[in-house]
Amino acid sequence: GENVEQHPSTLSVQEGDSAVIKCTYSDSASNYFPWYKQELGKRPQLIIDIRSNVGEKKDQRIAVTLNKTAKHFSLHITETQPEDSAVYFCAASSRYSSASKIIFGSGTRLSIRP
């Protein structure tokens, strides 16, 4: 079945450095790739998303890249800050009009060291 693999499961970076989280998907019909941030005890919230007709998208310190050929996409956070500490989930969603399964990665716990 469809699968999304996410790496690494934990990541610790020095404040001010960059963090990169990578995801690989299996369903070639996937066309929508959101990233969610979940702070401790809170709900997941969308931070950035990308569609299959775009290769890269940036929003201030956050960027996402998509390689459709290799079926992988990555989240890049630059100039990390303490408030970036959270669990990050990638997801892939199918373009089938009659169904809409959303498959999440297993999550990456990002810790920012002061």
Added chain:
Amino acid sequence: EAQVTQNPRYLITVTGKKLTVTCSQNMNHEYMSWYRQDPGLGLRQIYYSMNVEVTDKGDVPEGYKVSRKEKRNFPLILESPSPNQTSLYFCASSLFGGQYNSPLHFGNGTRLTVT
């Protein structure tokens, strides 16, 4: 305020006692979905609904039921809960599903413990 509201936030119950977790959204979203979150497994989709009276199984539907009689409500029903259903549950909605995928808005979560 635009939001997804699920209740209760915490629930402790015993094996076999039927329970319902409610979910309501006020954004006129067509798509609604339920997820369970377990350590190391991320968010797994239980059921989803593309619109009123249309529901379909996600990846882990066994032991759960849902209904979508009104656009705003999407309750999750556990007819006979078992300890392996102890988990953190999230309801979510989005404007569209299918080929017009759009971002999910999550509720605050329901932490369920089945003893």
